[in-house]
Amino acid sequence: MLELLHIENIAVIEAADIAFRPGFNALTGETGAGKSIVIDAMGAVLGGRTSRELIRTGASHAFVSAEFSGVPADLPGLAEAGVAPDENGELLLQREIGSDGKNVCRANGRPITVAQLRRVGSELLNIHGQHDGAQLLDEEQHGAYLDRFGRTEGVLTAYQQAYGVMADLRGQIRALQMDEAEKARRMDSLRFQIDELERANLQPGEEEELTARRNLLRNGEKYLGALSGADYCLNGGDEGGGAVEALRAAETSLYSIRTLGDDLMELYKRLENLRCEAYDLAETIRDKRAEFDFSPAELDAVESRSDLLYRLKKKYGATVEDMLNYLEKCREELDAIETADDTLSRLEQQLQAAEKKVRAAGAELTQARRAAGAVLEQRIQQELRDLDMNRVRFAIDFAEKEPSPDGCDTIRFLMSANVGEDLRPIARIASGGELARIMLALKNVLAEQEAVGTLVFDEVDTGVSGRAAQKVAEKLAQVSRRKQVLCVTHLPQLAAMADTHFSVEKGESKGRTFTHVILLDREARKAELARLTGGTKVTPALLESAGELLDEAESYRKNL
Known part of the structure; x- marks a missing residue:
């Protein structure tokens, strides 16, 4: 508490x-x-x-x-x-x-x-506000009240799962049901897009390769000049020279004294490794220089391919991979439209089975609700008698409706305020005081089943x-x-x-x-009750009446 x-x-x-x-x-x-x-x-x-x-x-x-x-x-x-x-x-x-x-x-x-x-x-803790009675006027809330009382969560969940399958199948069928003119337009559009993407012969990762090759070709002269300069420094010209030759000469000079001490042997080995590394580097540079074939025609081809990818990306995706994914989706959609009749037939068969399951689950939910409704009617009727509403009749009306997310029932709370009057919706007949007491009765009944x-x-x-x-x-x-x-x-x-x-x-x-x-305390309560009864003018008579009211209430509580 x-x-x-x-x-x-x-x-x-x-x-x-x-x-x-x-x-x-x-x-x-x-x-x-x-x-x-x-x-x-x-x-x-x-x-x-x-x-x-x-x-x-x-x-x-x-x-x-x-x-x-x-x-x-x-x-x-x-x-x-x-x-x-x-x-x-x-x-x-x-x-x-x-x-x-x-x-x-x-x-x-x-x-x-x-x-x-x-x-x-x-x-x-539950708070029941002064405006909660207005919820009784909303007939869409009546089913929720009944489900809370009957604790139909399990049956309702099973129904909603079956209804979700049915609704999904209906959505798939609607998506496939298009008129012939619309179908032809869509198929033409898909075929054009598929043809354009297939003719492009897109390859994953090619955009990065094209970018790198284009940069290289655009800087071909600079590339060759740099490699030639490095090759000359390492290998020399026709007359010889170069870093590799100089390192080899230094290695030869140390060869004869390498055995005179460990430090000389270590120095010789370092020079040998340096010469080998320089030789490998010189050969690599020479190979790169030899294999580079700068062609203005190739640069034009690379530029053209890059431009094609740029135009396709504006229509079909930000990357080559995105465009390939879009191509696959177009193929799948075209295949689905071309085989729509067969798919529709299969889905409609599944829908018939799903509708049967929904009807069966709905019937089970209705049965559980009707059983709970019979008990709730009796409990509310008893609560209303306790609240001095002996002539009021309360009933729960069930009407069948097409399956919807909340079931196959339209549930309404009905009442008759006077003897001889027909049961009617609460919104049309209940006064403010009656509405407050009915809501109190309903809250009391529901509270009995809650742990709050x-x-x-x-x-x-x-x-x-x-x-x-x-x-x-x-x-x-x-x-x-x-x-x-x-x-x-x-x-x-x-x-x-x-x-x-x-x-x-x-x-x-x-x-x-x-x-x-x-x-x-008691005296202050008497004064407050007198104020509630008579307003600002509190008389001895009102105070005495308030004391009697407290005595009667205390006596009633002792007998509970």
Whole structure:
């Protein structure tokens, strides 16, 4: 459960520590005092979307931390983030939001990403906002609610895999289905490109060889002059001379004294090696000079080939290898078009088999959903009776549809608000208060199947009053015996039912607005309940009524 929420520089909250307790925790306060800011801070530390506007004016960053207890070591998301609770099962989540948009997230001091924080946070705490009821008006969400309740993930995954195969086959068939005129145009284009590339007779690596040869031919005279000069220095001219001859003469001079000492022998060997190396070098230079054949015609041919490659690269690829790959793709596409009829026949047979698998998987998914739907109807109906909606009927309608990524069913939640009225879509019949209670019922049923230990309700009592408000308060008290409940409310019935009551108060100091979160004792709770009931004018009668409300709530909680 959530033990401690620490907030720094979030909107009008400069600093606040809220020590939540087990059971039912309520937060009340004037409109605009900052109750929803506390919820925003919770969302931020759980990896929710944030913006720089959330940072308090004049501050360089905002910071939120949340300390949880009783966290299992195998909580989903922890292992992926490389994090584990401490030996007491405690986990500290932290998030710092900078004015430059950067975020720093940590879990038990270890840096993690926002995505990892969101994954872990979703397993620890659920926030149900005051606008969640609007999701019930979106019939596309009804199937998702049912799948969550029925835990149909395995069957749904199998269906989606079969549907993916079918969709892929349909895409391949569409790609092959073109009219004859379009097919002829495409085949002509492919044949022209294939012919042009094949006539070029491209060879891997030839561009680099051409570039090197062209540079050599363009500098032919300079190349020959350099080799001739080096050859003359090493081998001499017709009259002799040259470095090789000089080294040989020096070697001959030392030959007769080489045995007179080790140092002379070493000197002779060095001179011999030098002469051999010079001789090999001279022969190599002579061979290069002899084999170089400078021809203006060859230079023209190399220039022409390079120009051809340049023009082809502008159309078919940045390198010769890219153009060869493109040529192969053109051949494959042309072959596919020429054999399209045979391929279409084969794909259509595969598609028929794939469609049968989709229908079978869809039927299995529908069966699982209908079974889950029957149970969900009963559970919702029971929850609605607990919420003083005895005359409301709730049902789940299934209608067959063509296979789509989410199945072969159109799922809608229907209700009848009064006796004798037909079941109709919730969007057409539910009032604001009814919508809030139906959503609360649905959230309670879904929460029973989830491991999340803390549920946060942000003004889910919107549109609810009187006896209905009392029933909502009792329902939240019941839920709080299984899970920790945090509730932002304006209703005295809900606030009185809480085990722990916090007041969010706004004030001014030195020209700045500040929000404080205060834990209320019994007398302070009476005053706050009286304010919720009667507004700014708190009378002794209202205080007495508030005390009675607290006594009744305490008596109800003791009997749970």
